[in-house]
Amino acid sequence: MGMEFLIANILVLILTVVASLVAVLLRDLLAAAVAMAAMSLLLSLEFFILQAPDVAIAEAGVGACLSTAIVIIAIKGTKRTEDE
Amino acid sequence: MSGMSKIVKTSVNILFPLTMIFGLYVIAHGHLTPGGGFQGGAIVASGCAMIVVAYGSKWVFKQIKEKRLSSFESIGGVGFITVALLGLVFSSVFFGNFLAGSNLLFGTTPATGSTGADFNTGGVLPLMNFAVGVKVIAGLFVIVLVMAYASSVKEWDT
Amino acid sequence: MEKRTIVAVLVFAIVAVFFFFSIFLIHPFGKPGQVNMDDHIIANTQNETGTNNGVTSVVFDYRGFDTLGEATILFSAVAGVLMIFRRVKQ
Numbered sequence: 001m002g003m004e005f006l007i008a009n010i011l012v013l014i015l016t017v018v019a020s021l022v023a024v025l026l027r028d029l030l031a032a033a034v035a036m037a038a039m040s041l042l043l044s045l046e047f048f049i050l051q052a053p054d055v056a057i058a059e060a061g062v063g064a065c066l067s068t069a070i071v072i073i074a075i076k077g078t079k080r081t082e083d084e
Numbered sequence: 085m086s087g088m089s090k091i092v093k094t095s096v097n098i099l100f101p102l103t104m105i106f107g108l109y110v111i112a113h114g115h116l117t118p119g120g121g122f123q124g125g126a127i128v129a130s131g132c133a134m135i136v137v138a139y140g141s142k143w144v145f146k147q148i149k150e151k152r153l154s155s156f157e158s159i160g161g162v163g164f165i166t167v168a169l170l171g172l173v174f175s176s177v178f179f180g181n182f183l184a185g186s187n188l189l190f191g192t193t194p195a196t197g198s199t200g201a202d203f204n205t206g207g208v209l210p211l212m213n214f215a216v217g218v219k220v221i222a223g224l225f226v227i228v229l230v231m232a233y234a235s236s237v238k239e240w241d242t
Numbered sequence: 243m244e245k246r247t248i249v250a251v252l253v254f255a256i257v258a259v260f261f262f263f264s265i266f267l268i269h270p271f272g273k274p275g276q277v278n279m280d281d282h283i284i285a286n287t288q289n290e291t292g293t294n295n296g297v298t299s300v301v302f303d304y305r306g307f308d309t310l311g312e313a314t315i316l317f318s319a320v321a322g323v324l325m326i327f328r329r330v331k332q
C-alpha cells in the first residue's frame with residue numbers, strides 16, 4: 001500500500017469518528033440523524049478504499065438512506081429535541 | 085408527510101428513473117460486477133423512499149397497498165427457495181448450481197483467468213439475484229411506507 | 243459516585259484494555275492466516291460456478307445457507323413491522 005492510500009485511510013477514519021461524536025453530542029435529534037447519515041457515508045467510503053465495493057454499496061444504500069429515513073420518521077412521531 | 089414543495093417533486097421526478105435504472109442494473113449484472121440482489125434492492129428501495137418523502141405517504145398508499153408489497157416479498161422468498169430446491173432435484177445438492185456449464189439458460193462457462201464479461205454465464209446465480217432483489221425491494225419499501233403512514237395519521241384504525 | 247457508575251467504568255476499562263491489546267495480535271493487512279479455501283475459490287470459481295464475480299459466487303453458491311438466513315431475517319423483520327403497524331378493523 002502506498003503513502004497516499006494510508007493518508008486517505010486515516011483521514012476518512014478520523015472523519016468517521018468525528019461524525020459519530022457529533023451525532024452523539026448534538027441535542028437536536030434531526031441534526032444528529034443527519035450526522036449519522038454522514039458517518040455512514042464516510043464508512044462506505046472507507047469500505048471502498050479497502051477494496052470491498054459490495055459492502056460499500058450495501059452500506060450506502062441501507063445505512064445512509066433507509067435507516068436515516070426510518071429514524072426521521074420516528075423523530076416526526078415523537079419530539080425533536082432531547083430531554084435533559 | 086403530505087407532500088413537499090414543487091421544487092422537491094420536480095427534482096424527484098428527474099432523479100427517480102436514474103435511481104431505478106442504476107438499481108436494476110446492479111441487480112441484473114450481479115454475477116459480473118460488484119453488487120447483487122441485496123445491494124441493488126437497497127438502491128431501488130432508497131428511490132422508492134425518496135418518492136414517499138416527496139409525495140407523502142398517503143398519496144403512495146393510494147397507488148399501492150401494503151398487502152400487495154408483502155405478497156411480492158413472499159414471492160421473492162419462495163422463488164429463492166424454489167431455485168435452491170431445484171438444485172436439490174437436478175444436482176443432488178441443496179443450492180447446487182445445476183445450470184452452470186449446461187449450455188442452457190445462463191449456462192456458458194467463461195474461460196479461466198481474466199476474461200471479458202459475458203452476460204450468459206453464472207448458472208443459477210442470476211435467478212437467485214433476481215429473486216433476492218424482488219424480495220429486498222418489496223421488504224425494505226414496505227417497512228418505510230408503513231412506518232411513514234402510521235406516523236402521519238392520528239388515529240390508526242381506519 | 244454511585245455504585246452503578248463505578249461498575250460501569252470498571253467494565254468499560256477492562257473491555258477497552260482487551261480491545262487495545264488485541265490490536266497487536268491481529269495479522270497484518272492483506273495477509274490472511276488460512277489461505278487454503280481462498281486459493282481454492284480463486285482458482286476454481288470460474289470452472290465450478292461459471293461466474294466472473296467471485297464474491298457473488300461465494301454469497302449465492304458456496305455459502306448459500308448464509309443468504310437463506312439473511313432472507314429469513316428480512317422476512318421476519320417485514321412480518322414484525324406489518325404486525326405492529328397493522329390496521330385494526332373494529
